[in-house]
Amino acid sequence: MASYAFRLNGRGVSADSWDPAQPLLYVLRNHFGLRGVKFGCGLGQCGACTVLVDGRAARSCQTRVDRAARRSITTIEGLGDPASPHRVQAAFVAEQAAQCGYCTSGMIVTAAALLSQSPTPTDDQIKQALAGNLCRCGTHTRILRAVSRASRA
Numbered sequence: 320m321a322s323y324a325f326r327l328n329g330r331g332v333s334a335d336s337w338d339p340a341q342p343l344l345y346v347l348r349n350h351f352g353l354r355g356v357k358f359g360c361g362l363g364q365c366g367a368c369t370v371l372v373d374g375r376a377a378r379s380c381q382t383r384v385d386r387a388a389r390r391s392i393t394t395i396e397g398l399g400d401p402a403s404p405h406r407v408q409a410a411f412v413a414e415q416a417a418q419c420g421y422c423t424s425g426m427i428v429t430a431a432a433l434l435s436q437s438p439t440p441t442d443d444q445i446k447q448a449l450a451g452n453l454c455r456c457g458t459h460t461r462i463l464r465a466v467s468r469a470s471r472a
């Protein structure tokens with residue numbers, strides 16, 4: 320069994336695993352109880368499991384735990400909270416940009432990564448950044464409005 324140390328939502332943590340290829344997604348949900356990170360497809364195709372790895376959006380279902388070692392991981396829980404939400408979280412609430420909510424964490428984390436790199440994206444840039452995040456409920460129009468609103472906040 321190996322131990323993998325990394326920063327998680329601003330804290331130094333470590334997790335033990337028998338398998339260096341174990342998906343970070345499982346470690347986040349099962350070891351740390353971070354249930355905002357969703358299992359959608361498990362194949363890197365839906366974006367529901369998106370987290371920030373050193374500030375960049377990454378699919379945690381496709382990120383091996385040994386590759387997360389010594390990196391800084393941020394989940395939806397680490398972006399903000401109800402008392403002090405990230406501007407993208409606040410914009411999603413303001414625009415009511417969720418139906419079932421299953422895709423929402425991944426959408427918000429991906430949008431936060433976009434705005435940290437491109438603070439004033441065009442509508443096309445927002446669509447491109449979120450193209451790999453699927454929403455089965457068809458909430459796309461509100462999601463795009465929310466990201467645009469966050470970019471102006």
Ligand code: FES
Pocket residue numbers: 357358359360361362363364365366367368369378379380381
């Ligand atoms: S669960 Fe990771 S991309 Fe779908």
Ligand code: FES
Pocket residue numbers: 417418419420421422423453454455456457458
């Ligand atoms: S709100 Fe249901 S999948 Fe997007």
